Amino acid sequence: MSNSLAVQTLLDETQYLVSPPKVYMKLKAALEDPSTDFGDLAQLISTDVSIAARLLKVANSAMFNFPGQVSSIDRALSLIGTQQTVDLILATEVLKSISGIKSDIFSVEEFSKHSLGCAISARVLAQYKGEHDIEAHFVNGLLHDTGRLLLFVKYPDAQKALLETNKNESAPLRALETQQYGISHEEIGAALFRSWGLPEALVECTAYHHTPMSSEHHSFSAAIVHVADWITHAIPMGGNGENFVPALDESAWLSLGIPESSLEMIMTEINKQYNSALSLLL
Amino acid sequence: MNQLRVNDITVGMVCAADILNKNGQLLIPANTSIEEKHLRLLKAWGFTELPIISSSEPAANQSTTATPPSTESLECRFRHNTPSLLAVIEMKKILGSGKFLRGEM
Numbered sequence: 001m002s003n004s005l006a007v008q009t010l011l012d013e014t015q016y017l018v019s020p021p022k023v024y025m026k027l028k029a030a031l032e033d034p035s036t037d038f039g040d041l042a043q044l045i046s047t048d049v050s051i052a053a054r055l056l057k058v059a060n061s062a063m064f065n066f067p068g069q070v071s072s073i074d075r076a077l078s079l080i081g082t083q084q085t086v087d088l089i090l091a092t093e094v095l096k097s098i099s100g101i102k103s104d105i106f107s108v109e110e111f112s113k114h115s116l117g118c119a120i121s122a123r124v125l126a127q128y129k130g131e132h133d134i135e136a137h138f139v140n141g142l143l144h145d146t147g148r149l150l151l152f153v154k155y156p157d158a159q160k161a162l163l164e165t166n167k168n169e170s171a172p173l174r175a176l177e178t179q180q181y182g183i184s185h186e187e188i189g190a191a192l193f194r195s196w197g198l199p200e201a202l203v204e205c206t207a208y209h210h211t212p213m214s215s216e217h218h219s220f221s222a223a224i225v226h227v228a229d230w231i232t233h234a235i236p237m238g239g240n241g242e243n244f245v246p247a248l249d250e251s252a253w254l255s256l257g258i259p260e261s262s263l264e265m266i267m268t269e270i271n272k273q274y275n276s277a278l279s280l281l282l
Numbered sequence: 283m284n285q286l287r288v289n290d291i292t293v294g295m296v297c298a299a300d301i302l303n304k305n306g307q308l309l310i311p312a313n314t315s316i317e318e319k320h321l322r323l324l325k326a327w328g329f330t331e332l333p334i335i336s337s338s339e340p341a342a343n344q345s346t347t348a349t350p351p352s353t354e355s356l357e358c359r360f361r362h363n364t365p366s367l368l369a370v371i372e373m374k375k376i377l378g379s380g381k382f383l384r385g386e387m
Contacts, residue, residue, distance in 0.1 A: 245360050263376060
């Protein structure tokens with residue numbers, strides 16, 4: 001109980017830093033309303049010019065490789081799919097609010113790159129596995145470390161000390177944080193997303209991205225984020241403060257059934273999409 | 283690699299990344315040695331700063347940045363991973379080949 005109290009206090013004090021994705025919330029409600037048509041959705045998206053612009057940039061990136069220019073929201077919706085577009089909008093909204101954060105002790109840019117790298121990796125892995133809704137995996141990867149972001153902003157001095165210990169004594173940053181605060185960055189992120197009413201799969205992927213097999217209903221999606229995070233640290237793409245590549249969970253890796261011989265090909269595709277998305281999203 | 287102001291860039295320095303215009307068109311590819319005409323064009327295009335790999339000996343420095351990570355540094359970075367896992371062995375092999383070296387900005 002004291003844990004959930006501590007999480008609530010932390011959320012109350014840091015919520016203002018990352019705002020709930022308003023356009024996404026409206027779109028989600030619209031999707032659930034049977035009277036909503038295509039034009040209504042396009043209209044809603046167009047009300048936020050910066051989000052509409054970001055969506056078009058993503059639609060024109062190497063993530064999709066559509067022939068020709070995608071120049072309207074209508075066209076993006078029909079090419080990408082409505083649910084997938086709404087997922088991408090969640091991603092662009094939260095990424096926008098993250099990149100507005102200022103910090104002296106960690107690089108927001110590096111953190112954003114880590115988030116984007118994990119998002120692209122999760123998307124490529126999901127695509128490799130023949131998943132339909134690959135944009136949902138993109139969102140899961142993008143937001144997995146939001147809890148740590150709140151820790152950096154709320155406890156800059158303590159986090160600075162933990163970063164030093166992580167570097168000098170080689171203990172995983174995640175373990176040091178849990179020791180220091182009594183809660184993990186995974187639990188904090190999950191609590192935030194639950195309080196926003198975001199999809200349960202996202203909540204579980206955030207909660208279990210280091211221990212995916214503990215996820216009750218979404219262990220496959222959590223395993224995707226886990227392996228994506230591992231690849232993101234290994235290459236590396238950006239950084240989230242952790243100085244070492246987190247341990248790969250053997251059961252999680254095996255559960256995806258990806259042959260080791262495919263790893264290089266998957267990483268090559270990730271690298272290509274990441275380099276393209278980098279200039280577009282950040 | 284440094285972000286240098288266009289005014290501080292001199293002939294012979296090497297671009298660390300592709301230089302694109304706002305529409306994503308490639309103006310100067312990564313690893314291009316800057317010439318006098320580039321400097322004129324960069325100013326005309328309105329660039330204020332560029333990512334630069336080296337200042338004096340581009341070739342020598344380039345080969346330094348392209349060195350694959352040593353076994354020791356990989357072992358250190360992967361210390362929390364189970365060394366006998368096939369995926370971990372494969373990942374270290376891929377990274378050790380130097381294929382995924384990136385000029386992070």
